[in-house]
Amino acid sequence: MSGRSDIVAQARAWIGTPYHHRAARLGAGADCLGLIRGIWCAHYGTEPEPLPPYSPSWAEASGDEQLWQALARHLLPAPVAEDGQVLLFRLQSRALAKHLGIQCAGGARFIHACPRAGVVEAPLSAPWARRIVARFAFPSSL
Template identity: 45%
Template sequence: MTSADPTRVIAIARSWLGTPYHDQASLRGIGCDCLGLARGVWREVVGPEPFPIPPYSRDWGETGPREVLAEGARRMMIEMQPTAAGPGALVLFRMKPRAIAKHVGILTGPDTFLHAYERLGVTEEPFTPSWRRRIAFAFLFPQR
């Protein structure tokens, strides 16, 4: 599997900037959550989503031992070591130590990333040491 052009992934991800936060949504300019942002970028970079995303509760990541996001990403993306992730990579974050990964972002530069965050919507911000420490998994979008 060949990876998509990171420049294209970043340009498409940035086209979502300013999209309001809306739980479980995935519509550019209308609303999305972090997974919805990744799904929207997927649709533009790769094509139709390969499987439906079941409804999920706001606290889904607080329960259970399964790495649901990572398992789903492995089915359709190219996994890489988090330390090797660069611009254009999709990264999954653990929001608490020893918790499952439940937040998604897209690296846009060596020191920036884009994500959808409650109350902020889709924003690009510094990829600080605090965020870097939280990365649990990294993936590349495949080519169409």
């Protein structure tokens, strides 16, 4: 991968893509994981592993942190915030971490997919920022 700015540019190309659960097709439909999968495939060519079933609910309160574990298998932990990183959010205190976005604009904004809006760039406001539980970077090569 050539750099963080390429990740942000790729994510911005998805803006306007409608929301569709489990989808990852630029311009046709994506959920938040589909956005990350689409960026991955644009840079590495293929999916890193088969996609397990998952529900669209951000409020699931039980089970394993499957999304977090999958991210940790394929991406690099990122202790310092930088643009182009994958942000993992826990949207409710007792729920699983199930929302993703790409940090951009010097950490002031992020790109993500929402059910009503599709893929958008939005402010990384305090309510969003305090829900970040992990940051990951795409590997430079496979």
